[in-house]
Amino acid sequence: DAKTTQPPSMDCAEGRAANLPCNHSTISGNEYVYWYRQIHSQGPQYIIHGLKNNETNEMASLIITEDRKSSTLILPHATLRDTAVYYCIVRVAGGNQGGKLIFGQGTELSVKP
Amino acid sequence: GAVVSQHPSWVICKSGTSVKIECRSLDFQATTMFWYRQFPKQSLMLMATSNEGSKATYEQGVEKDKFLINHASLTLSTLTVTSAHPEDSSFYICSASLAGGDGQLFFGEGSRLTVL
Numbered sequence: 001d002a003k004t005t006q007p008p009s010m011d012c013a014e015g016r017a018a019n020l021p022c023n024h025s026t027i028s029g030n031e032y033v034y035w036y037r038q039i040h041s042q043g044p045q046y047i048i049h050g051l052k053n054n055e056t057n058e059m060a061s062l063i064i065t066e067d068r069k070s071s072t073l074i075l076p077h078a079t080l081r082d083t084a085v086y087y088c089i090v091r092v093a094g095g096n097q098g099g100k101l102i103f104g105q106g107t108e109l110s111v112k113p
Numbered sequence: 114g115a116v117v118s119q120h121p122s123w124v125i126c127k128s129g130t131s132v133k134i135e136c137r138s139l140d141f142q143a144t145t146m147f148w149y150r151q152f153p154k155q156s157l158m159l160m161a162t163s164n165e166g167s168k169a170t171y172e173q174g175v176e177k178d179k180f181l182i183n184h185a186s187l188t189l190s191t192l193t194v195t196s197a198h199p200e201d202s203s204f205y206i207c208s209a210s211l212a213g214g215d216g217q218l219f220f221g222e223g224s225r226l227t228v229l
Contacts, residue, residue, distance in 0.1 A: 036220075038157075041204070041223070041225070042222060042223065043119075043208075043220035043222045044115075044157070044206070044208075045205050045217070045219045045220070045223050046217060046219065046220075049217065052149050056212075057149045069219045085156075087156070100147065100159055100162060101147065101159070101208065101218055102159060103149075103155060103157040103158075106156060
């Protein structure tokens with residue numbers, strides 16, 4: 001079973017920041033928080049991941065609470081092409097194999113003009 | 114980032130036939146590959162974990178004799194849907210873990226199977 005809880009859907013105005021929350025209250029000390037997104041009929045696309053520090057890359061920022069029980073993915077300036085289902089996943093990382101990626105239901109983000 | 118390619122991207126077959134889907138890591142070696150299935154309006158469901166040179170590990174409820182997985186090299190894993198039926202129609206997606214990396218998974222574009 002997925003270890004994360006996300007709202008099923010969210011709307012965001014084009015050009016505004018999209019803040020997608022995720023609860024992972026049972027996360028273990030060696031589990032990372034990963035975010036992927038899936039645009040309709042395509043394979044999931046990696047966005048960002050982190051362990052306990054906030055992370056930023058060219059796509060998004062990841063804010064993880066100090067107790068690591070929740071996180072927020074931030075798309076700073078959402079565009080229509082960011083419309084997708086966003087998945088928050090916790091997973092053991094590292095080594096030659098890493099842990100399985102178990103998908104929950106995700107959040108369907110609709111960016112509107 | 115690393116590229117994972119699936120082939121074919123879509124396939125239509127008759128009921129009772131077998132279909133093979135290939136998953137290749139194009140520019141990296143993957144000791145572990147994962148196969149997922151996704152029905153319309155649903156999330157991805159993990160089917161099996163494929164390790165190079167050994168037998169695949171199947172998730173509970175997935176028939177290993179129906180979904181044959183072979184991972185003969187560090188860049189190729191195949192999923193064969195045997196004796197396909199209409200209920201096997203789905204979007205099949207593979208992902209590969211970069212050997213020696215931080216465990217980040219890269220996904221293929223998916224293969225849509227339609228069984229008539």
